[in-house]
Structure formats: structure tokens, C-alpha cells
Amino acid sequence: MTTQGLLSGKTVWIVFAAYFLFLIAIARYTTWKEKRDAGKVDLQGGRFKWPVMVMTYIASCMSVWVFFAGPGAYYRYGLGYFFSEMCIYSMFPIICYFTMTKVWLVNQQKHFTTPADFFFCRYKSKALTVIIDIVYIICAVPFISAVLVAGGRAAEVATGGAVSSQTFTLICGIIMTVFVMLGGVKSTALADAVQGWFFILALWAIIFVTLKIVFNGSIIEAFQTVRVQTPDWFSYPGPIGICTYPSRVSYPLACAFGYTLLLPQVFVRSGYYSAGLKDQRQMAFLAPFLQIIVWGGTMLIGLVALAAMPDLTSSETELVIPYMCNIIAGTHGLLAQILMIVFLIGVLAVGLSTANALLMVMSSIIYKDLLVGIGHCKFKASETTVVRVVILLFGAVTVGVSLMHWEYVYNLMIFADSLVESLFPALVFGIYCKWATRKAAITSISIGAIIICLTFFVWDLGYVWYGTIGLATAFVLMYVVSKLTKDDPKDSEDFYEALDSGHRRFMRIKAKIK
Structure with missing residues (x-):
């Protein structure tokens, strides 16, 4: 199936220029305000009240899944896949309370910058820092690149090929890098707060319009059409058999421990920035609740697309929104153009919000963990200048990778979510078990990550077990190796003192809140 170009190349570039000006305005405002209030610009740290905190977390989680991979996945895999994803949201407050709240309590005294800072504070191991950073780099480069590719693909589809996908990808990457260089953490958080609300509204606007025009506003009619045409969509293991019983457990775990907690840009937001x-x-x-609203809307787009276009191939399903715009264009040309503009801005907003956040954190990792912490590099230039150079270089690498061919954005997102599961046992044991050792953490994360890679690329079980085999192995190794080895208790004294101090303050504040 092909899409006609609903937008001209000129329109797309005007839209993009407006979006670019919005980002630059955000960056200039935050740096001006920070210089006025603090006398200097800190690119790597920030503290945010909950309205910004919640939205920067949501935006950094969503990525291009919302407008590309998500609708296509629900189209292909069925309602069971959606319910598998929903399982994580009942678990999230509990997991967050027992892990990320503890991270936040320690951070109130330690003022961490990178995800590995927390693990180093607990285990005092530079080797562990390097391993964690390698895991993050492995998942970050294709993740950012996939986001940029999605932006280029969106522009190409919206214009029917008048705008080159690679050209738009390149420009997106340049804008991403410049924005993060100028504004740092505070700019990305403020931009996320605005963009998060925009892409949620854009998503539901697309749903309401397509339902109104294609199915006379009746979601029941859309459901009934799918029930007749594709009854397997409502059953396990789904239309193409991917929602197996192992995946019903493994996929929610990948989401609960992966993209909601352990991706680098998510870890710092959920643990450091409140x-x-x-x-x-x-x-x-x-x-x-906000994630349920987003994923519920994404699922409905997949459902409506399946009802209206039941014969799309797997590669075409990631373009269901542009295809729906083409259907609408048959009777409502101007409205279809408006929806295509909304789709394009939505892809940019949700995609670059993730890429900006991820680029900022990865640049901090390279500068603080690897160059200064491990390499003991000393620079004549100021820290702000050096961080900006690192952002520029790492951004250039991800842009270069994005110009390579990526067939499925979905595959890259799922692998990254699964890979970082290997960090979870070391996080939990580090918080709750004083006898957990650095050798156990090193072994657990290393072997767990290797097994997850084998699961995807050698055993071909990535979309059955996701990261669960590696996660289980990491838990076992964390326990066994900790029992076989021993650390000096003094190495973790400052960590537990900070945690205990935070708990004492937490109880007083909790009493006041009640």
C-alpha cells in the first residue's frame, strides 16, 4: 500500500522550522533563567516540581512508539498484546516505591548525575561503572538513531517522497544536538512538559477524527468489524501467534523493569529529578494513568486501522496513521492535511523528547563516568564547554548511525528495553542486602546482558522471552556470587548512611503530608 503526498515539501519545512524555533526558545529561556538565579549554567542536573517531573518522565518513556511502532504492534499482535502491556501499570507504583524512591532518598545527599553514580556509591567499583555504561551505550545509540529515522520517515511519507527521509533525519539530528548543547537537562525537561501534553492531545485528536469519518464515530462498529474480519485479534496467542503464555509474563517484565525504570534517560528522571x-x-x-491514556489511544488507532485496512503487511503497519489520513483525504482533503501535520509534529515531539533526554544523559555518562571518573582526564576548558563538545560528538555518532537502514523501529525499542533488565537485580540487592558484593554485581550484569543478547540474536527467542532468561540468570548470580564473596562493609557505609538519613526525613515528611 502506498500513501499520497498530502503535504508539500515547503509545508513540512515550515512546520519543522516552527518546531525548531520552539526548542531554541525553550533552551534560551532556561539558560537565561538559570544564569539569573544561580549565576551559571548546569547542563547535567536539575530538580523539578511534579507537573514538569511527571511529563518529562512520560515524554522520555514514550519515544516514537506512540505514532509508529505502537499502532503497528497492536494491529499485528492483537488485544492480548495490549493487556500484556497494561499489566505493568498496576506494578509500577509498587516497583517505584521499593526501588526508585530509595534511589531518590540517597540522591538527596549524593547529588548523582549519571545512572552509574548510584551503583558506584553502593558497590565502589569502577569496573562495574564501565560495564553499566557499555550496556547503556549499546542500547542508546540504536535507540536515538531509531527516533531520528522515524522523524525522517514521517516527513517522507507526509510528502509522498518530496522530502528525502535521510535529509530530514540529518536535519533532525542536527537540531537535537544543538538543542541539548544549548539547554541541557532543564531545557529538555521543560520542552518535554509541553510536548508531552501536545502528543497526548494529538493522539486522541487523530482517534476521534478517524472514528468519526471512517466509522461514523462508533468505536463499537470498529470493534465489530474487527471481530468479523480478524476474530483472532481478540484471542491468545493473537493473529500471528506472538502473545504466547511465556510472552504474557516476559513482555510485562521487560516493560516494567526496562523502559519504565532502567533506560538511562528514564532512570535519572524517576530517581534523581524530583x-x-x-x-x-x-x-x-x-x-x-497517563501511560494508560497514551497506550489506550495507541491501541485504538491500531484497532481502527485494522478495521479499515485489514490486509497491511508487517512493514506497512508502522504507517497506519498516514494511511488513515489518505482514506480521510478522499472526502475531507483539508482535514487530512491538518491531521498529517499533527502526525508529523507528534512524531517530532514524542521522538525528540526521548532522543534529547537520552543524548543528555549519555553525554554525561561519557564525560563524567568514562573521561573524568575512569580516564582521569583533565580539561583546560570549563566543564560546560567540555560537556557540550561531548554532546556534539556523541550526537554526530548517533546521526551517522541513523543514516543507515533500519527496517523496524519496534525491534530496536524492544531490545533496548530488554537489555537493561540485566541491571535490576544489582539495583534491588544493592538497596536491600548489605551482604551483596561488587563481584556479584559485575558478574550478574555482565552475564545477564550477554544472555539477553543471545536470546535476541542467537536463540531467536527475543519476542517470546524478551529479557526474562537474562533477568532470572542475573538474579541467581547476584545471590550465589554474593554468598561466595565478601566486601569490606566500610565500602558501602556512606550509601546506607545516606539511605537511613533519607528514611528518617521521609518519615517526618510523610507524617506532615498525612
């Missing part, structure tokens, strides 16, 4: 306890708790309890 301005206070109330803001941390609001993030834990409000984020799942």
Missing part, C-alpha cells in the same frame, strides 16, 4: 517527596510520589502514581 524536587521533593511529594513530587516523587506524584510521579509514581500519576505516570501510570
